[in-house]
Amino acid sequence: MLPIVRADPAVREATPVLQVVASLPAHPGEFLHLVGVDPFSNGELVTYRLEDALKNPADAIAFVSEPDTIAVTRPLADRLGLKVGDTLRAVHGGRETTLRVRFLLEPSDDLVGADDHLALADIATVQSRFQLGGQIDRIETLLRAGSPAEKENLRQALTERIQSRLPAHARAGSPERRGREVERMLGAFQLNLTALSLIALVVGMFLVTNTVAANVARRRSEFGLLRALGLGRRALTILIVAESLLLALAGSILGVWAGLEVARRLLGTVASTVTSHYVLLSMRDVMVTPASLFGAVVAGLVAAALAAWWPAREAARVPPVDALQFGHISDRAVSRTHRFVLPALVSLAAAGLFSLTALHGGFPQTGFLAALGVLLAAAFTAPLVAHALARVRPARIPAWILGRSFFLRGLHRHGLAAAALAVSIGMALGVAIMVHSFRVTVDRWIGESIRADLFIAPSTNLVAGSLEPLDPEAETIATALPGIRAVGSYREIRLFLDGAPAKLAACKLKVLKTCNPLPILSSLPGDPYELCQNGEYAFVSENFARRRHLRPGDTVSLPTPNGLRPIQVAAIFRDYTTESGLILLDRAIYQKITGDLNLTSLALHLEPGTSVAPLIDSLRAQLRPRGEFLIYSQSALRDEALRIFDRSFAVTELLRTLAIGVAALGVTLSLTALVAERTREIGMLRATGARRGQVLRTIMAEAGYLGATGVSLGAVTGFAVALVLMRVINRAFFGWTIDWHTPWPLLGSILVFVFLVCLLAGLPPALKASRLSPAEALRSE
Amino acid sequence: MLETRDLHKSYQSGDAKVQALGGVSLKIFPGEIIAITGPSGCGKSTLLHILGALDTPTSGQVYLEGHPLHSLNDDKLTSLRQLRIGFVFQFFHLLPTLTVEENVLLPLLLSGRVDGVGKARARDLLEAVALADRMHHRPHQLSGGQMQRAALARALVHRPSVLLADEPTGNLDSASSAAVVNLLTSLARREKTSVVLVTHSEEVAKAADRRIRLVDGRIHS
Known part of the structure; x- marks a missing residue:
């Protein structure tokens, strides 16, 4: 393609780029994002400000003439203790090579999107060192000069001209x-x-x-x-x-x-x-x-x-x-709660409507409006719930009776605080139920669908995602080990189908069928494994099928180097590995239609009675010379998957705590304002014989009523929010089925925690009220 | 008996020291009704608050039935208020979410004495102030005069030895004022309760057994 692009009249300059991720055996956990460039044609594109590192023509010659030269960023060099002239062992695709650091790249603000793992080398160096002869990832081009409008026209024309000549898996x-x-x-x-x-x-x-x-x-x-x-x-x-x-x-x-x-x-x-x-x-x-x-x-x-x-x-x-x-x-406030009924109903109806548009109208974003509708309905219901709760007449405990009286009197203010509390608790519980349900679903799914005893993957995949291919020799080594019943392989690449991201995966379906059958939801008549092994059929994940409205028998057009290939859906299976959806092919079919022989990971099924630990030691010993590998046992993989899961949702926990904190502040504020409003009333109580402790307990009882309102309404709201999150937003966006699992202990502890926070939030105003001098309080009359 | 000896009270207001009471000595005998009058800012309310164990003097002594109010701590003062002192305020200060009966029972509730006897006492007082048929109503369903009558019943429910009223008719029309003052004095006499009435109103002051006029924190006449 490069000569074709270069020859195009719209192109002033074109340069090839090849990117690989290479692990560094001497530095566990570190990797190079190695970009192979052509320094002669790259000059004008100045993609990586190579000229900063190559200060004179002699440098440029050294860059291409020495076949092991790389340039690394100064922060990485500092971190790894590398100096100019040092060598570095790097592994990619099972091929280990030694590279020499000859130049340092200074961090530059222009390098948006890159980071200090970036390393540059001549494209020929990358190709030869990792035996990727002739491969390139992309061609970067610079258009001929002109006005922005002219350039846009040139760009469009060029894109059309080139796209028609590209293989299906490449895009312009x-x-x-x-x-x-x-x-x-x-x-x-x-x-x-x-x-x-x-x-x-x-x-x-x-x-x-x-x-x-x-x-x-x-x-x-x-x-x-x-x-x-x-x-x-x-x-x-x-x-x-x-x-x-x-x-x-x-x-x-x-x-x-x-x-x-x-x-x-x-x-x-x-x-x-x-x-x-x-x-x-x-x-x-x-x-x-x-x-x-x-x-x-x-x-x-x-x-x-x-x-x-x-x-x-x-x-x-x-x-x-x-x-x-x-x-x-405030006397009006008590009788005005009914006016919130209609807005609450309208919000709830809107939530229902937005749920429908999210699920069936093709507007998944409206799912969030549905969640907002539920939260607003909760907010409008807060004064009503507060009023209903205050109907519970307390026993003859003075502080309780007075607290209830104060609470009812303060509904004009508490309504808002209770609404904020209910909204935060509702959101917190909703997310907690969703995350827990999702976690349990995924955990069970892992238990059902991951049956292999050991997994092997390149170590960089831990930090860089599944990017670096596995050394093919690993499969041979694993297969030859004693006690192995079967070795399953896995290859995964990311691609775009009709403009949306998806993952294409391949594995030995024969091994999968016997050792680790997929949780199939629906399939064509007959054995879908047989279909996929013998023809151009594929398994697709549930979320992929749901989002693209596919059923068994429907066709997916797969971009391949030889053009678009129609692949028929043989079966739909449950899968939670990727939110973008997964197409799973038999390895042989995949290799035939894509020409990609690489592997991402291996799954080892052991003979019954084979002990795992010695096998892992033996594998490590044999694989060590070939680079750095991750070897997971089944339980370790499960733990790792759940660790990634937990990490993904860690941020939501912070936001949850934040929202509850803000709402608790609302409680303090509400009660502080009311204590200020009721200075004279508190003075009257003290004059009538209320002790400081009674005043304190009265305000605390009021905080308790407020907390109880927020907690009870928030609990109900939480379930409604969880319903929207799982059945509307999740379905509309990701297409996953999440089984409902309520984390009762967690919910209970959140509710008790929030209630205690409310009491705690009530303490400063309660103390302030109890310390009011009765004479001062009455003097304001 | 309620007695003060050379009461002084001063406040710090910004940089200035304000003398609210400048040596007040008086005696109020059991069952006696006295009215304290005087221009605004003369120290009437300050005196009332000290007599009612709500505030302490800067110097001087105040005794309620032999208890030295000037030297008691907040807890003891509160106990005295619970048992021996009743208050009536200009703005009634009924709790709007409690019924009239519950409002009247408030002093007994705070001292943990709401029982059959207490309830009977409250009903008796509500009848005396002509609110028996309104005892289950909420304060906002009452007129101003009715609210002050309910407040009067509240002030007397625990059989205080002294009732302190701060401008009790200040928020009422003249007809309601007369009714409230009549009730206040007649009930006080019935209960043998001493009354200290702070008022601007000549009409109200006339109902007292004795009048004390305060000017600039001192007894003028």
Whole structure:
């Protein structure tokens, strides 16, 4: 293809690139992202700022003339203790070679997307050292000069011209398209994080509303005076919102700073999650554009303005005479709870509607709106639940009776705090149920579907995902070992089908059938294993079939070097290895149609009674000269799979804690505001003979009612959220079936924990109330 | 008997020291009704709070039935309030989510004495203030006068030896004021309870056995 591309009139320059991931036996856990480039044609493309390392023509000659030359980044060299002139053993595809570090690459801001594992070599060096003669990954081209519009036309014309001459598994496109594809792969992951962050923002909005409402109540007479002096309703609303915005600005800036700190701490976790699921990614620092920081501040301000608007408007609506009078505020609140019934029902109906559009309308994103609908319904129901709970008449414990009375009286404020609590608890429980169900489902699936006793894979796959092929000799070595019943092989590549990512895998179906049958959900009549071994048939995973609406007998067009190949679906099986979906072919068929003879891993089935440990030792001893391998036992693989699973969901736990923390802050705020509002009432109680401890317990009882409201409503909401997450969002996005498993002990402990947090959150205002001097409290009368 | 000797009370307000009471000595005898009058800021409420064991003087002594209020700790003062002192406030301060009866029972509830006797006492008082038919109502269903009558029943339910009323008619119309004052005095006499009434109203002050006028924190007449 290279001569064809170079000869094209639209192309000014074209350069070939070959990328491999190579493990470093001397440095366990480290790897090279080795990029083979052509320094002569690469010059103008300056993809890797090679010219920084090659400072003079003599360097360039050395770069190509010495067949073992590589350039590594300075951070990697420092980490590995390498100096210019040192050698480095590297393994790729079972081939070990020695490379010599002759140049150091300085970290450059232009190297977006690369990291310090990057190493450069002449393309011929990479090809010859790893016996990849003639192979290239891609051709990077530079178009002839022209205006942006001309360039765009040139690009489109060139893409069309080249695409028609490319084999089916190769694609022509702009660098942006490649970026978009990666984005698309990461889209679901990002969406999950974004949705959780948005829920934290919504809970934050409750907090702002609560704060503004408390502020408005506290300064009621001040606002009444302003109104009496001639300030209009609209002006008062603007005044209150503007005041909130000032606070929100400080809060948003603080939030952005805290967010960056948290991001830095989470970097490693997220990078390894992305690598194990999607693409090789190694991150050492958080990259944020000023625009996104600005966007975050603006989002904070907009959320605050929206949240502040409602209480501001309510305050502005109060006639000045009423505002200047004492009392009058809260008696209405008790009787106003019914007005939230309709919004709650509307939110629930919207949740149902959005669930339908997500599942059947082709708009999976609306699944998140369905979740939001459920949460909003919970928020609107909060005052009703609070009122219903307060109907439980307490025994003759003074603090309980008074706490209930205070709680009922404070519903105008507690409604919001309870809503925020219910939303956070609902989200926390929903995610907890989903993650637990998913984990149990996957765990059971692993137990049922992974029957091999030992697994062998190149060690770089642990850090770099399944990228480096396995040394083919490993299969021969494993097969020759005593006590081996069968050796299954596995090959997996990532590809794009109709613009969406998917995984194509191949294995020895004969071994699979006898030693490790797949959990088949539906299949063509007859034996699907036989079909797949004898013809161009494939197994496809459940999520692949569901997302592409495939049934057994339907056809998938597979891109191969010889053009698109129609492959018929023989059976659909349950699989949780990849969210993008999996097509599984028999190894022989795969090799025939793709020409790819590489392997990704091996699965060893042992004869009954063979002991595993000596076999592992023997395998290690024989494989050691051929590079670094991971050898997992069945239980270790299961543990590893669950470790990756747990790591993937670790971030959600943090967001969950954050949301509950924010909601707990709401409890403190709500009670603090109410204690301020009720100074005289507390004074009256103290005058009537209430002890400090009784006042403290009264406010704590109130916090208890508030916590009970949030916890009980949150528990119900949690199940509803879990239902949406598992049956709507998961199905719409990933197409997996997740069996429902309720983690009762976890749910119980979360609920008890949140309830205790609520009590704890009530303690500062309760202490403040109990310490009020009765004379001071009454003096304000 | 309630007695004060050379009571002084001063506050710090910013950099300035405000003298609220400047040597008040008085005696209030059992069953006596006295009215404290005087312009705003003369120290009426401060005196009332000290008499009601809500506040302590800067110097001087105050005795309630022999108990030295000026030297007791918060716990002891609270116990005294629970047993011997009743309060009526200008803004009633009924708890809106409790019924009228529950509001009246509040002092007994706080001291753990809600029993059959206590309930009978509350009903008796509610009849006396003509609210027996409203005992299961919530405060917001009552008029201002009715609310203050309920507050009066609350102040007397635990048979205090002294009842302190801070502008009890300050938030009522004249007809309701007269009714509340009549009830207050008649019930106090029936119960043999001393009453200290802080008021601006001449009409209310006339109902007292004795009037004390405070000016600038001192007894003027």
